[in-house]
Amino acid sequence: MKFISMLLLSMSPLLSIHAFAYPEMVRAGYVNCNSCHVSMNGGGVLNDYGRKLSKEELALWKNPSEKSTEEQALYGVMADSPIQKWLKLGGDVRSVYYYVNSANVEMGETILMQADFQAAATFDQWTLVGAAGVTQTAPGKTVEFLSRNHYLLYELSDEIHFRAGKFIPAYGINTPDHTSLTRSPLELGYNYESYNVEASYISEKWNWFASGIFGRPDDTTLNQDKGFAIQGSYSTSERVKFGLNTWYGKKVDTSRWLFGGFAMVGFTKEFFGSTEIDVKSYKDSDHGIATTQKLSYELTDGLWLYGMQEYGTTNIPATYNTTSQVYGAGFQFFPRTHFEFNLAYEKILNQSVAGARNTFTGMDTIWLMSHFYL
Amino acid sequence: MKKTFNVFLISLISLNFFIGIQSFALTPDPIENYRLSAGKIEFFAVGKPSMLKVHGTGKSLDGSLNKNNDEVTGHFTVKMDDFSSGLSLRDSHTKSKVFDVEHFPTAEFTLKSIKPKSNVKTKFVGVLKFHGIEKEVQGDTTMNITPDKMGFESTFTILLSDFNIQPPEFAGMKINNEVSVEVSGEAAK
Numbered sequence: 257m258k259f260i261s262m263l264l265l266s267m268s269p270l271l272s273i274h275a276f277a278y279p280e281m282v283r284a285g286y287v288n289c290n291s292c293h294v295s296m297n298g299g300g301v302l303n304d305y306g307r308k309l310s311k312e313e314l315a316l317w318k319n320p321s322e323k324s325t326e327e328q329a330l331y332g333v334m335a336d337s338p339i340q341k342w343l344k345l346g347g348d349v350r351s352v353y354y355y356v357n358s359a360n361v362e363m364g365e366t367i368l369m370q371a372d373f374q375a376a377a378t379f380d381q382w383t384l385v386g387a388a389g390v391t392q393t394a395p396g397k398t399v400e401f402l403s404r405n406h407y408l409l410y411e412l413s414d415e416i417h418f419r420a421g422k423f424i425p426a427y428g429i430n431t432p433d434h435t436s437l438t439r440s441p442l443e444l445g446y447n448y449e450s451y452n453v454e455a456s457y458i459s460e461k462w463n464w465f466a467s468g469i470f471g472r473p474d475d476t477t478l479n480q481d482k483g484f485a486i487q488g489s490y491s492t493s494e495r496v497k498f499g500l501n502t503w504y505g506k507k508v509d510t511s512r513w514l515f516g517g518f519a520m521v522g523f524t525k526e527f528f529g530s531t532e533i534d535v536k537s538y539k540d541s542d543h544g545i546a547t548t549q550k551l552s553y554e555l556t557d558g559l560w561l562y563g564m565q566e567y568g569t570t571n572i573p574a575t576y577n578t579t580s581q582v583y584g585a586g587f588q589f590f591p592r593t594h595f596e597f598n599l600a601y602e603k604i605l606n607q608s609v610a611g612a613r614n615t616f617t618g619m620d621t622i623w624l625m626s627h628f629y630l
Numbered sequence: 631m632k633k634t635f636n637v638f639l640i641s642l643i644s645l646n647f648f649i650g651i652q653s654f655a656l657t658p659d660p661i662e663n664y665r666l667s668a669g670k671i672e673f674f675a676v677g678k679p680s681m682l683k684v685h686g687t688g689k690s691l692d693g694s695l696n697k698n699n700d701e702v703t704g705h706f707t708v709k710m711d712d713f714s715s716g717l718s719l720r721d722s723h724t725k726s727k728v729f730d731v732e733h734f735p736t737a738e739f740t741l742k743s744i745k746p747k748s749n750v751k752t753k754f755v756g757v758l759k760f761h762g763i764e765k766e767v768q769g770d771t772t773m774n775i776t777p778d779k780m781g782f783e784s785t786f787t788i789l790l791s792d793f794n795i796q797p798p799e800f801a802g803m804k805i806n807n808e809v810s811v812e813v814s815g816e817a818a819k
Contacts, residue, residue: 284716291680291803304801305680312717322719414678460681494683525716 277430279530280552280560283522284313287491288458289430294344294376294385296417296456297426297465299446300405301346301376301385314590316558327593329630346374347389347630354623365395372404373630383409385421405449420453426465426487427501428532429518437546437568437580438532442514443481444503450480463489463497469505481505481512495522512538526554544570558590577609596627662697662819664780669693669815671708677803684805686715695741695780695817702773702780704741706813711735720800728798734762739813748775754784761793769811781816 277289277298289298292306302310311318311327318326325332329345349371355364372389386406390399407421424430427444439445450471457464465487471480483506489499496519503514516534523529533547545568552562566582586600604619669691675684693706710729715721725731737760746752751772758767769786790797790807798805 285683285685288680288682291682305682305803308719308801309717312719320718322722411679415681458679458681460676460683494685 277432278314279429279431279520280528281309281313282495282497282520282530283525283528283552283554284309285494285522287494287497287520288463290458294383294409295405295423296409296419296454296458297424298430299424299432300387301344301374303344311593314558314596315593316556316590317592331594342378344376344378345630346376348372348374348627349629350625350627352623352625354621356619356621358617358619367395368392368399369625381411383411385409404446415457415459417456417458418454419456422449422451423454424449425452425454425467425469425485425503426456427485427503427514428516428534429520429530431530431550433548433550433564436548436564437566437582438516438534438548441568442534442536442546443505444514448480461491463487463499479507479509481507483511489518496520510539510541512536528552542570542572542576544568552588560588562586562588575610579607581605594629596625596629598625598627599623660698664695664697664817664819666691666693666695666706666815666817669706669813672812673713674810674812675808676806677800678806680803682803684715684720686713686721688713691813691815693739693817695782697775697780700745701743702741702746703743706739706741707736709736723800724798728795730761734760737761739767744771746771746773746775748773756786758788758793760788761795763793765792779816779818781814783812783814785810785812787811 277293281292286292286309290296290303292302292309293299294301294303307327307329315327318324325335328335328340334340334343334345350369351366352369353364353366356362368391370389370391372387374385374387376383376385385408387404388401389404390401392399403422405421405423407419407423409417409419411417424445428438430445431439432446434440434446440447450469451473452467452469454465454467456466465485467485469481469483469485471482472478481503483504485501485503487499487501489497491497498517498519500517501514502516503512505512505514514534514536516532518530518532520530521528529549529551531547531549533545535543535545537543546566547568548564548566550562550564552560554560563585564582565584566580568580570576570578582602582604584600584602586598589597589599591597600623602621604621606617608615669689671688671691673686675686676682677684688708688710690709690712691706692708693704695702695704711725711731713721713725713729715724737758739756739758741754741756744752744754749772751770753768754771755766755768757764765788767786767788769784771782771784774781787808787810790805790809797807
């Protein structure tokens with residue numbers, strides 16, 4: 257039972273939230289996240305253009321009429337309302353079925369990951385963004401209320417924006433694969449939202465983000481980082497983007513530096529690849545690397561085949577070493593705008609060395625994520 | 631002496647006549663016409679606020695180049711309904727509400743005389759008729775000239791406002807007034 261608890265704890269990121277951004281859209285020429293999202297670094301409420309793309313670029317079946325409003329929030333019930341010009345609505349309902357098989361356990365569970373409502377209201381150069389909803393972080397746990405993000409965004413010019421509030425600071429690839437070794441194990445991405453201030457510069461070629469991170473003053477027991485993050489990225493062509501970033505975080509009991517680089521490449525309009533590598537260094541504690549690679553191919557409109565590989569190490573000198581390897585493949589299916597399904601298989605291999613004790617564990621997981629967005 | 635002179639005169643006349651015939655035979659028609667056998671036109675625009683790069687392609691480029699000794703002129707036509715930027719709703723919006731293809735189904739470009747050297751970038755001036763308005767444009771072209779073919783890659787920039795077009799807006803994405811155009815093709819005799 258203890259093992260199962262540990263297993264579920266280790267998988268908890270898998271059972272938690274995706275707030276969606278699709279870096280794969282780089283292959284279609286969308287190298288900047290705010291092409292589709294209100295947020296400068298992606299995820300959350302879609303803008304009008306993102307809505308159009310969700311129909312044209314993502315969905316397999318679609319109403320071809322230019323007058324169709326099926327892709328809009330609530331299927332376009334507000335399409336003719338003047339409110340639509342300044343108020344963007346959205347929301348996600350998401351659940352996952354997962355199956356785990358290892359030497360010690362075999363189990364399958366379904367969990368409600370997310371039921372969120374999101375809104376973004378724009379007045380002149382100001383935009384107020386907020387999300388509210390519920391989540392179930394593990395099977396058997398009660399559903400909890402949370403607001404994943406809420407922030408105020410100010411547009412100084414087309415290129416320069418400032419925002420303050422709760423959101424994910426820009427670091428690495430803002431992928432929805434938050435179970436990736438370059439996300440949750442590094443305490444980055446979804447579920448690690450924090451209160452921040454941010455300045456961003458988005459141009460044709462360059463993206464710059466500078467974030468001041470204030471952790472979670474509303475819940476200090478989380479002991480989240482306080483510090484800063486800086487990210488710069490460059491688009492060498494309309495389908496290629498490279499970036500570097502650094503992160504400094506101070507916790508109650510330690511501090512850490514992260515350094516990383518990433519690339520997103522649309523080899524063709526159908527074929528996408530991404531890679532990210534991060535080096536972590538905790539003061540007087542562990543250090544290591546984490547890297548993830550993904551290849552994705554659009555078999556037809558709305559159906560993507562992907563494969564991924566990850567590798568990570570954590571070393572506490574003279575005490576403890578772990579190595580993790582993950583190999584996976586899956587399909588993402590967008591049958592019609594507002595719907596997404598993701599079926600994946602992953603093989604997870606872990607090795608830990610503590611003194612003379614050398615332990616290998618392996619785990620097979622299959623999961624099917626179902627997603628409806630308003 | 632007189633006989634010698636007559637022989638010389640006849641020889642000279644014959645030689646001149648022969649040379650004249652040769653000259654007439656060797657001097658080609660000074661204007662050579664090259665018909666476009668393949669070509670495409672691309673435009674690159676930037677959409678704000680996300681600095682989205684919009685890349686449109688049209689493959690219905692038609693036209694010809696004329697070569698008169700070392701001077702080249704030309705005339706090209708492209709069907710505006712043929713353009714695609716990879717997003718069908720955006721394309722149909724652009725064609726109907728921006729290009730107004732119903733009233734202006736084609737764009738035409740007339741190249742004024744240039745003296746290009748093969749594989750050397752050359753400045754050009756031409757007249758673009760687009761959206762019913764004629765406007766002089768300037769750009770660069772690199773031509774690959776062989777006896778039978780002329781290949782070319784040309785670039786120029788236009789302002790949509792010069793052609794009485796308001797920078798288009800689609801789903802909150804507003805296209806910049808300045809649009810870069812690339813034209814490439816090959817013409818053969």
